[in-house]
Structures are given as C-alpha cells and as structure tokens.
Amino acid sequence: MLQEPEAKAELDAIVETLVYLYTESRRLTKQAAREVGLTGPQLTVIKLLDTFxxxxxxxxxxxxxxxxxxVTGIIDRMEREGLVLRERSTSDRRVVFIRLTPKGRQLAKDIVVEPMEIFRTVLSTLSRDDTRDLMRILSKLQKRVRGLVKEREAAGER
Amino acid sequence: MLQEPEAKAELDAIVETLVYLYTESRRLTKQAAREVGLTGPQLTVIKLLDTFxxxxxxxxxxxxxxxxxxVTGIIDRMEREGLVLRERSTSDRRVVFIRLTPKGRQLAKDIVVEPMEIFRTVLSTLSRDDTRDLMRILSKLQKRVRGLVKEREAAGER
DNA sequence: TCGAATTACTTCGCGTACGAAGTATTCGCA
DNA sequence: TGCGAATACTTCGTACGCGAAGTAATTCGA
Structure with missing residues (x-):
C-alpha cells in the first residue's frame, strides 16, 4: 500500500494520540486506586465482581x-488482603470462582471511579455525531484487526 | 452530566474497543519482537535510536x-546483550546517552515491523474521510484530557 | 469403558512498570 | 561565590504480565 508522506505523518499522529489516551487513562485509574489502597487491576476486578x-x-x-x-497472582494478593476468596465449583472441580468478601464488597461501594474513568469522562463530552462516528470507525478497525489476527493464526498452524 | 442508558452502553463499547485495539497491537508487536530475540519495548527502543x-x-x-x-532496566538488559551502550555526556555529566552498537544497528535494519504495526496497517485501509474524522475526534479527546490532567495537578498542589 | 486429549488453574522465570529514596551534578539566586 | 533547589539517573521493593511447564479434573472417541 503506497503512502504519501503526509498520510504517514497523520497515521503516526493517530497512533501517538491513541497511545496517549490509553496510557494516561490507565495512569489516572491507578492513581485513584491508590487512594483506596488498591492497584489498577485490583480496582477493575472488584468492580467486575460487584457488578456481575x-x-x-x-x-x-x-x-x-x-x-x-x-490473574492468579492478582487474586493471590487480593485474597491475602481479605478482599476476595476462592471457591471451588462443585459441578466442575477444575473451576475456581472468585467471590467478594464483605470487606471487598464494602470497598466496591466506596469506589466512585471506573476503570478508564478519564477517557469515559471526556468521551461523554462529545457530540452525538462525533460519538457515532468514533464508534463506527473504531468498529471498522476492530473488525479488520480481528480478521488479520485470524489469518495469522491460521498461517501459524500450517 | 446526565446519560441515557443507550449512551452509556455506547460509551462502554468505545472504551472496550479502544482497549482491544491497544492491547492486541501490543501483543502482536511483542510476538514479532520475539522472532528476532527482542521484547516489545526493546524493539521500540532500537527503532527510535535507529531513526533519531x-x-x-x-x-x-x-x-x-x-x-x-x-528505562534504566530496559537499557541494562540491552547493554548486557550488546545491543546498546551508555555514554556520559561531556557537557552535562548527569546525562547518559544511549547509542546503538553495530550489532544493534544491524538488528534495527533487519526488523521490518514498527511498534503498533497492526494498528497502523488497519488504519491505512481507512478512507481519507474516516482518517480525518478519527484524527479530529481523537485530538479533541486528547485536548480535553490534557485540560483535566492540568486541573487535577493544580488541585493536588494546593 | 478406558486412555488420550482437552480444560482450568497454578507455578516458575523473566521482563516490564512504577514510586520512593538515594547519588552525583548542575542551576539559580541571595 | 556559595549553598539550597532542581535535574538526571540508579537502586530497591512490589505488582503486574506473559509463556512454558506442571497438576488435577473432565471430556471424548475408538
């Protein structure tokens, strides 16, 4: 695929911006988690368990x-802190369910931020048209990445 | 900011897709780096030094x-592998410059992929309009994140 | 039905990734 | 000019994050 220099520069800029948005959101989530004595991934896990x-x-x-x-490691540390516990499934004894302890559940209620909070915040300030466009374009990109990944996997198995 | 459930779902989908694109690109870069005996960050460092x-x-x-x-750790390991070397600046002896060794430079030439390669690849398949829209919207988001970050820093210093 | 393949999870080794504290050097200003 | 603040980097401790190899349980096919 032939690219003029201009297009290449724009592409670099998009990659740069995407990386910025992702890493900055992550950094701020981590910061928020620290304030309640958690790490970023631990905050995400607690929110997921509380929701689902x-x-x-x-x-x-x-x-x-x-x-x-x-995840084994993350859960190890959370169990050590008394936030969750492991419970073996009775129907399939290979499976381990993770359950919030009362302490973990209380913490979940106290946490106001969500993972990637900053990104969500600024997203919600976009116009409806912009939001729709963004979703449309990202979906397109995701679909094509999925396609490429599948191709490569198939090629790898040969 | 009031959100209807529909808007909330779309927002979740955008976050989800963004995370997918980022993590998948990273994963594939790592995979490509492995094939030449490098890690993801090491590949990025070599490309940067070769370019700049x-x-x-x-x-x-x-x-x-x-x-x-x-980065100190990453450079430690690359130095150990004979890919780069540290050189103290003569004008400011606190500063350490990182330089590619011939071995490192050769490796840089042999590597065809760039960091976030997959993402670049699919980006380049977008129409010019889509590319422009995406850049426009991402810039908007970035500007607002920067604004928020600055606000919070100012608040933190009080 | 029984043994091979698959699945769910853990363990291990290594490489990021960060923040706090430490060292060496330079800067800034009283 | 000299000394406290700032800057560049390193060290240390902890927490991801992954892949390979290991264990236990389940599934599946001859």
Whole structure:
C-alpha cells in the first residue's frame, strides 16, 4: 500500500494520540486506586465482581484481557488482603470462582471511579455525531484487526 | 452530566474497543519482537535510536511514555546483550546517552515491523474521510484530557 | 469403558512498570 | 561565590504480565 508522506505523518499522529489516551487513562485509574489502597487491576476486578457477581478465574481473565497466570497472582494478593476468596465449583472441580468478601464488597461501594474513568469522562463530552462516528470507525478497525489476527493464526498452524 | 442508558452502553463499547485495539497491537508487536530475540519495548527502543540517533535516557523515557527507572532496566538488559551502550555526556555529566552498537544497528535494519504495526496497517485501509474524522475526534479527546490532567495537578498542589 | 486429549488453574522465570529514596551534578539566586 | 533547589539517573521493593511447564479434573472417541 503506497503512502504519501503526509498520510504517514497523520497515521503516526493517530497512533501517538491513541497511545496517549490509553496510557494516561490507565495512569489516572491507578492513581485513584491508590487512594483506596488498591492497584489498577485490583480496582477493575472488584468492580467486575460487584457488578456481575461471582466469576470464574478464566472469565475474569477474559474480561480484563489478561492471561490466567496473571490473574492468579492478582487474586493471590487480593485474597491475602481479605478482599476476595476462592471457591471451588462443585459441578466442575477444575473451576475456581472468585467471590467478594464483605470487606471487598464494602470497598466496591466506596469506589466512585471506573476503570478508564478519564477517557469515559471526556468521551461523554462529545457530540452525538462525533460519538457515532468514533464508534463506527473504531468498529471498522476492530473488525479488520480481528480478521488479520485470524489469518495469522491460521498461517501459524500450517 | 446526565446519560441515557443507550449512551452509556455506547460509551462502554468505545472504551472496550479502544482497549482491544491497544492491547492486541501490543501483543502482536511483542510476538514479532520475539522472532528476532527482542521484547516489545526493546524493539521500540532500537527503532527510535535507529531513526533519531543517540538519545539521552530521559528523552527515551518520554518517547516510550515510561519512567526513567523503567528505562534504566530496559537499557541494562540491552547493554548486557550488546545491543546498546551508555555514554556520559561531556557537557552535562548527569546525562547518559544511549547509542546503538553495530550489532544493534544491524538488528534495527533487519526488523521490518514498527511498534503498533497492526494498528497502523488497519488504519491505512481507512478512507481519507474516516482518517480525518478519527484524527479530529481523537485530538479533541486528547485536548480535553490534557485540560483535566492540568486541573487535577493544580488541585493536588494546593 | 478406558486412555488420550482437552480444560482450568497454578507455578516458575523473566521482563516490564512504577514510586520512593538515594547519588552525583548542575542551576539559580541571595 | 556559595549553598539550597532542581535535574538526571540508579537502586530497591512490589505488582503486574506473559509463556512454558506442571497438576488435577473432565471430556471424548475408538
């Protein structure tokens, strides 16, 4: 795909801005979490459990886009702090459900911010047209990334 | 700011998609880096040094949006691998410049992918109108985030 | 039905990633 | 001019974050 220099520069700018928005949102979420004695991922986990009830470790992993091995560590530390507990499923004894303790649930209620809060805040100031356009374009990009990922996976299996 | 449920759902979807695009791009960059024996951040550092020449550690930190202490570690490991070397500035002896070794420079030439490659690839398939719209909206968001960050910093100093 | 393949989770080793505290150097101004 | 503040970097402790290898439980097919 041939690119004029101008287009290349615009592309760089978009990547740059996207990275800025993501990392800055993450940084501020972390900061907010610190104020209640949590880390960023821990705040996310508590919010998820409070919203959806008990979740298996795998489900949690998918939700926060991390590997099981990562989430095992996060839950280890949260269990140590008395925020959650592990409960083996009776129907499938391989599965571990994660449940909020009363202490964890109370904390969830006290937390006002959501993950990526800043980003949400500024998003909500966009006009309806801008919001729709943004969603439309991002969806397009996501669909194409999914397509490419699938292609590469198929190529890798050969 | 009052939000109807519909708007809230759309907002969630945008956040979700943005996180997807970012994490997936990062994951694939990491994968590509592995194939030449590097990590994701190391690939980024090599590309930056190859493009801009020697950079101070702080400049490098800003470029990759990380703290100095993080970059110190990354450079430690790259130095150990013989990819870069540290050189103290003569004009300001606090400053450390990072320079590619011949081995590092050769590696830079061999690497075809750029950081966030997938995202760049799909971005370049957008129409000119979509690209312009996306840039326009993201800029708007970035400007507002910057504003909020500045406000909070000012509030924090009180 | 039973053994191989799959699934859910954990463990381990390594590389980020950050903030706080420390060291060396330079700057700024009284 | 000299000394306190600021700057550049490093060190340390802790928490992700991943992939590979390991364990226990379940599924599936001959």
């Amino acid at each position: 009830g008990d979740l298996s470790l795998s489900t949690l992993s998918e939700r926060i886009r991390a590997q099981n091995s990562t | 020449g020697d950079l101070s550690l702080s400049t490098l930190s800003e470029r990759i949006r990380a703290q100095n202490s993080t």
